[in-house]
Amino acid sequence: MGEMVMENKTKKQSLIVTISVIVFFVVSAFTFMNALYCLSDIIGSTVSGSVDIAIRDILRSVPVFLSFFITLCGLMVAHTFYRNESREILKRNAKLFAKAGIGIGAVLIVYVIVMLIAGKYLSIVEGAPSPIYPLDACLYAVLYIALGILIHMYFKKHEESGLYEGPARAPISKKLGAIKYFFRFFWLMFALYGFCGFFYSFFIVDFLHGYVAYSLAAMLISLVVFLTLAVWELYYNNLSPEKRSAVTLPLALISLGVTIVAAVIYFIALKGNLDGPTNVGFGLLPVAYSASVNVATFLVMIVPMIVSVVALIKGVIRKAANEEIL
């Protein structure tokens, strides 16, 4: 009976953690899109020679950027619980990310107060990009500070026993630690970008003015970028090291194939809609607009391409090594 209660509790905890990862990922994607819109306009001012306007805009939009980093901290906390690599890693990383979230939230609130006093914000609900900006960013920060404090209280309360007992995932290899960490972060950003591009496309893309093929291709690219992360992170990284070795090569081949096919489809669609990117694509991919090049939308495919090629090389090497042992 006792075991059954424990099992139910673990299942419940695991479900909460999984839902938290999804919720934080979705919210991060939206805050990321807001930040990208601000960043793209700032890049636009900079490349047009109005650095003073770029600086003014950065100062006004700091809460937008900080909101994204706060959400990212939340996502990292949830992800640390999700991976649950070991008791020590869970405790150390979750507390660290919670602390970072609290710190950034506090900075955001102080920043808004200072800007209000300095008269840079005309009111606490000045408006744009939302009707109650920057108040909404402050409320968001308060919420995350409260969540961060709750995480700390949780670890304090369960210091000795009763810490999260959901499924534990095998640790990710520490080889090339810093490079790997950088690429994983980079990869996450592109996945958020892809998710947002795909999600927003349902609201942004206009299928009525002759850009159907290009619109679908742009949606496909966004989806592929997001799915690449989902498959490698949620499937591959959850496997035992032995199973990982076995599936690396086939998964890499599938991943590379899908990425290449999506890229080819994109170029075929672009051939038929040479004005597609500016008429359809850049609302979805604002940084692509800032890059001001035709193939900019395609640039987002580079990350899944790199990931697939690296995995392919790794898979081939592992296969060769295994054959040698046999």
Next chain:
Amino acid sequence: MKKKVFSILLVLILLFSFAGCGQQVKSSEHLEDYVFTMSYHDNFNILQLTDIHWNANTSTKSSMAYLDKVIKEANDHIVETQGPGAKIDLVELTGDMFMLVNEYHLNTFVDYFEKKAEEYGFLYAPIWGNHDRQALFNPNTLAKRFCNAPHCIYYEPDDELYGRSNYIINLTEDGSANSDVDWMLVHLDSGASFSETELTISRDYDYIRPDQTEWFIKEHTLYGEDIPVMAFYHIPQDENETAWKAVTEEGAELKNKFFRLESFGDNGNEAHASDFIDRAKEHNLKAAFMGHAHNTDWTYEEDGVVIGLGVKTGDELYFAHVDANSDDEAVQMGLASVGITENFDLIGAALVTITDREGSFDLEHLYYNERKDCDFVKWVKW
């Protein structure tokens, strides 16, 4: 399971095929549908606001405070020069009203212009710029918002013409479609940008396509070939650069004024030179006004047609700080043409006043800079 997947795929395919193949209107069969009318009177005042560029970083409150000042200044100037009762009749928004915005910006923008239109008694006519297509909402949302705004003149049919919206405002004797047309104001969507091939790295700005020119000619022929015409669009065509080179490199004696502190941002490729100005000249074109290049409001006259960029409105995205002590030849040439001897920012508005039915009009550029002690306000006549 297989059946289910097949059904879903079929529904999706049908959905997208319907979306892409709606019943298109043939413009030549519906020429009257593209035409709005307003009542003509001598001293018909058109205020051109261009490249307002609200974006994700914009403080709409600050921007609206600036627009308040510019509109008030323009209206006061009109009353001062034309007498009581004179007012802004029409506001032309010549593109790039936005760049990477959300629906909140759009709604705030339209609500603002509705309020001002009510306050000053004008109508406003928006034109698509290359950046107005880049937002967190479907371009149809923007079109619908403009279509449904009571003081906004806008038409966007699902037709075969290039661009989202091409339309005409006829200034008629009594404001109705049944009376004589005195002036024709043609509005063209000059597109965004495109690449030569799918593998070309760079993109070129779009241009007014031959089918748009053909449509205008049909409209003009329908209402009377003697009617004077004024055109409004966003992206300058090749004529501006050609005239600039003729003036500065070949010493051509064309009347010209104002500043050219960056390129016009036209397509630049001879193969894509638009036929609009050349053909419209044969159809009594008197002037063409546009926006797009923020650091440029250079205007010239050739063959009796005035072609020029408006003054960028507001300080969003980028604009030129004109340094009166600059060694730059283009800056000095501009300063000499406007007679300003102090530093200022190249932002403000342009005012076009149609003075008679024969095709005459006045043009003034307003440089309006907000300053701590006293705003810099300078009107410069063409």
